[in-house]
Amino acid sequence: MELNVEHMGDVTVVVLPGESLDASNAAEFKQTIAPILEKHSKVVFDMSQLRFVDSSGLGAILSCLRQLNARGGDLKLCGMTKPVRALFELVRMHRIFDIYNTRDEAIGAFQLAA
Amino acid sequence: MSVRSPEIAIPTEPAVRTEFNHYVIEELAQVAAPLAAHLGLALGHSVGGQILWLAPDEHCPCVHSLEETIPCFNGGAPDGRQSEIIDVLAEGKPVGKIILCGSTHAASVLLPMRRLVELIIHQVDLQKDQEALLQELSASWDSLAAVYEISSDLRWLESPQELLDRIVSRATAMRQGLRAILWLEQGGQLEPVAVKNVAPPAPRSAHVGLVGKALKEQREIVINGRSRLAVAIEELEPELRTAANVAITPVATRQGLLGALEVWQENDHGVFDSRITRLMETLALQAAMVIENDRLHRALIESERLRQQVEIGSKIQQTLLLGQPPRDLRGAHIAALTIPSQRIDGDFYDFITHRQRCFDVIIGDVMGKGIPAALLGAATKSHFLRAMSQLISVTGGAELPRPDEIVTLVNAEMAERLIRLESFVTVCYARFDLERRRLDLVDCGHTKAIHFQSEKGTTVFLQGDNMPLGFSKSEQYEQLSLSFRTGDVFVFYSDGLTEARNASGDFFGEQRLAELVRTRGDRPPEALIEEIRSATVAFSGSETFADDLTCVVIKIGREAEDVPLAHTELEISSALSNLGRARAFVREVCQDLSQPPLDEDHTHQLELAVNEAASNIMRHAYGGRPDQPIQIEADVFPDRIVIRLSDWGVAFDPRQVSPPRFDGSQEGGFGWFIITQSFDEVNYSRDEQGKNCICLTKYLNTEKGGSDHGTER
Numbered sequence: 001m002e003l004n005v006e007h008m009g010d011v012t013v014v015v016l017p018g019e020s021l022d023a024s025n026a027a028e029f030k031q032t033i034a035p036i037l038e039k040h041s042k043v044v045f046d047m048s049q050l051r052f053v054d055s056s057g058l059g060a061i062l063s064c065l066r067q068l069n070a071r072g073g074d075l076k077l078c079g080m081t082k083p084v085r086a087l088f089e090l091v092r093m094h095r096i097f098d099i100y101n102t103r104d105e106a107i108g109a110f111q112l113a114a
Numbered sequence: 115m116s117v118r119s120p121e122i123a124i125p126t127e128p129a130v131r132t133e134f135n136h137y138v139i140e141e142l143a144q145v146a147a148p149l150a151a152h153l154g155l156a157l158g159h160s161v162g163g164q165i166l167w168l169a170p171d172e173h174c175p176c177v178h179s180l181e182e183t184i185p186c187f188n189g190g191a192p193d194g195r196q197s198e199i200i201d202v203l204a205e206g207k208p209v210g211k212i213i214l215c216g217s218t219h220a221a222s223v224l225l226p227m228r229r230l231v232e233l234i235i236h237q238v239d240l241q242k243d244q245e246a247l248l249q250e251l252s253a254s255w256d257s258l259a260a261v262y263e264i265s266s267d268l269r270w271l272e273s274p275q276e277l278l279d280r281i282v283s284r285a286t287a288m289r290q291g292l293r294a295i296l297w298l299e300q301g302g303q304l305e306p307v308a309v310k311n312v313a314p315p316a317p318r319s320a321h322v323g324l325v326g327k328a329l330k331e332q333r334e335i336v337i338n339g340r341s342r343l344a345v346a347i348e349e350l351e352p353e354l355r356t357a358a359n360v361a362i363t364p365v366a367t368r369q370g371l372l373g374a375l376e377v378w379q380e381n382d383h384g385v386f387d388s389r390i391t392r393l394m395e396t397l398a399l400q401a402a403m404v405i406e407n408d409r410l411h412r413a414l415i416e417s418e419r420l421r422q423q424v425e426i427g428s429k430i431q432q433t434l435l436l437g438q439p440p441r442d443l444r445g446a447h448i449a450a451l452t453i454p455s456q457r458i459d460g461d462f463y464d465f466i467t468h469r470q471r472c473f474d475v476i477i478g479d480v481m482g483k484g485i486p487a488a489l490l491g492a493a494t495k496s497h498f499l500r501a502m503s504q505l506i507s508v509t510g511g512a513e514l515p516r517p518d519e520i521v522t523l524v525n526a527e528m529a530e531r532l533i534r535l536e537s538f539v540t541v542c543y544a545r546f547d548l549e550r551r552r553l554d555l556v557d558c559g560h561t562k563a564i565h566f567q568s569e570k571g572t573t574v575f576l577q578g579d580n581m582p583l584g585f586s587k588s589e590q591y592e593q594l595s596l597s598f599r600t601g602d603v604f605v606f607y608s609d610g611l612t613e614a615r616n617a618s619g620d621f622f623g624e625q626r627l628a629e630l631v632r633t634r635g636d637r638p639p640e641a642l643i644e645e646i647r648s649a650t651v652a653f654s655g656s657e658t659f660a661d662d663l664t665c666v667v668i669k670i671g672r673e674a675e676d677v678p679l680a681h682t683e684l685e686i687s688s689a690l691s692n693l694g695r696a697r698a699f700v701r702e703v704c705q706d707l708s709q710p711p712l713d714e715d716h717t718h719q720l721e722l723a724v725n726e727a728a729s730n731i732m733r734h735a736y737g738g739r740p741d742q743p744i745q746i747e748a749d750v751f752p753d754r755i756v757i758r759l760s761d762w763g764v765a766f767d768p769r770q771v772s773p774p775r776f777d778g779s780q781e782g783g784f785g786w787f788i789i790t791q792s793f794d795e796v797n798y799s800r801d802e803q804g805k806n807c808i809c810l811t812k813y814l815n816t817e818k819g820g821s822d823h824g825t826e827r
Binding site (some may be wrong): 052065083087092 | 335689690693694697714715718719721722724725732734774776777778781782784785787788791792
């Protein structure tokens with residue numbers, strides 16, 4: 001799994017790869033993302049390519065949030081497609097995550113907070 | 115049957131044996147051959163080195179040229195075939211052979227079928243004696259009508275006493291003022307078994323008086339005139355003290371003397387001439403037949419043979435008389451009950467499924483008991499199937515023949531034979547068209563079917579006014595039609611049910627049955643039939659009944675939505691990489707098979723839920739092993755989509771699943787929640803073979819369950 005990572009100032013934007021994040025690739029994703037989460041504290045996940053996320057995928061994203069939070073960092077999500085958003089709403093995770101429509105809004109939110 | 119008078123002796127020439135054989139063949143062709151065909155057996159008879167197959171199969175065509183070339187003959191059965199060969203004996207001499215053969219899977223019915231053929235031969239043997247005798251008599255006797263009248267009763271051997279009474283009555287009807295006694299000889303004693311116009315005298319020695327003389331000399335004695343008579347009379351024959359004329363004819367069979375028929379008159383209405391003596395001879399022969407048949411019959415009852423008959427009878431009943439209720443009907447549910455009695459009955463029922471939405475129920479009862487009734491029941495059943503296919507072939511299968519056409523044809527084909535056998539068959543023929551919610555019913559004198567109308571909570575008796583089968587060959591049968599609704603129940607039954615009696619002799623009755631159906635009509639058919647059974651048992655105070663008890667309950671299920679518009683399935687292995695295939699399957703079901711297609715949001719939601727279910731199976735039921743089978747099936751109905759996922763992994767207990775935490779403190783535990791939120795009904799089951807099944811139902815056009823989650827942010 002290769003991640004497309006961009007740095008916009010101190011904000012790191014990761015484009016989540018592939019169309020789906022589910023039980024078949026959630027573990028791999030967690031492994032691949034781990035070094036990035038160790039190095040950076042302001043992270044944005046661009047989810048615009050994901051058409052499908054299941055509870056395992058969601059669990060992986062949730063673990064990223066908790067890792068960052070544990071070290072004083074934060075995770076913001078953006079570009080969520082409708083079906084993916086539906087899952088987040090179904091399990092009430094839209095209340096836990098900061099979710100923005102666009103990448104710029106997400107980056108802007110970090111800058112505003114600083 | 116033995117005959118002493120030379121002019122009416124039965125010839126024992128080969129011609130008669132051939133004729134006897136002919137009777138056997140006719141009987142076998144009509145009764146045994148259809149049964150054999152039904153059971154998958156070939157049945158044939160050998161004639162002069164050839165074998166004719168009455169019931170052919172692929173190994174045994176219609177005619178074989180020579181016995182030597184015939185498979186199954188002389189024990190030389192080809193692989194996988196078994197055979198039975200039965201000698202047909204007439205007067206102890208072989209006159210032909212009957213051959214039965216079938217593949218090994220038919221072996222269980224081969225032996226009962228052999229016994230059945232033997233029984234038919236035996237019955238024909240008895241019958242043939244009577245018919246040959248009648249033919250002889252018809253040539254020379256002017257009292258033929260009287261003989262036939264009595265003979266027609268002989269066929270059924272119902273009550274020997276009644277028959278003997280009738281013979282004695284007939285003897286006194288020869289002219290005015292006659293009195294008669296029929297004596298039976300047993301161990302040197304004479305007993306009056308039937309009398310007319312005289313009180314029964316006390317038993318006496320068989321060696322005294324005129325009767326003793328007739329028995330001793332084995333000839334008839336006729337004495338005309340009181341003066342001549344007085345000389346012969348002793349104190350031992352008080353009935354003759356005032357007689358003017360007397361005639362005594364021995365009653366005998368080939369095996370020996372049975373007794374004597376004694377006729378006398380007190381006033382001289384004319385001498386006893388040869389007309390009287392010849393008629394008496396006929397009547398004596400008839401009496402001999404009745405007594406002999408009765409003895410044979412009793413011997414039969416006491417023998418092992420009866421046990422075999424009962425066995426054969428119940429075998430016939432199980433394999434031929436009682437059909438299996440269809441299980442795969444959409445929109446109707448059928449349950450059937452049979453409680454066999456000690457005697458064999460002619461109760462039968464059958465089901466013919468035309469489509470999943472249309473089926474026929476045939477329930478009938480043959481008048482009479484025993485193997486003949488059971489055979490007739492089986493024959494009637496196969497006649498229905500034959501009539502059906504005959505009528506279908508006429509229309510080229512374009513449409514189903516109507517029940518009234520079928521019944522009319524069956525009756526036309528069976529009536530003559532039924533009339534000849536003095537039997538008849540009551541039948542109820544019902545066709546359920548679930549599509550049109552319509553019942554067509556031809557009732558031919560059967561018990562009244564009960565229709566429970568669920569909407570009104572009332573019951574109605576269904577009764578037509580057709581004759582039973584076997585009354586008239588040209589009878590046109592008429593059907594009645596009615597509509598039904600979901601939840602309606604139909605109950606068909608034999609009279610063994612309503613005629614079950616309690617200790618004070620009351621019948622269980624139709625009203626009691628109808629009331630039971632009315633109050634319990636909402637139960638599933640199996641439960642209702644069990645209620646009927648236990649109510650009948652409680653009423654009669656017995657688990658066994660005098661007559662066979664049969665009952666068929668049909669419950670109309672849900673409306674047309676029970677027909678799936680589409681069914682599809684997918685089998686995947688338990689590798690997590692197959693989750694995408696499971697989702698694609700669901701997408702196809704929701705978008706391509708569902709009419710109209712499910713919207714995108716709902717489609718995604720079902721994809722997600724099935725993904726979760728499959729993922730659970732892969733990770734938990736199979737513990738991560740990637741090579742285990744998962745079966746996914748989908749049924750699309752007009753009102754719902756049903757998806758079932760099956761696996762053979764460890765069991766799952768939904769009650770052990772803890773609710774998810776929504777505070778972000780937990781990364782897992784959402785799967786089951788997603789599933790239950792996405793479908794309207796979620797059921798988990800595990801069968802005895804260890805198959806786990808999760809059945810997921812999503813109703814269409816409803817905003818129920820998880821499909822209405824908000825869009826708040």
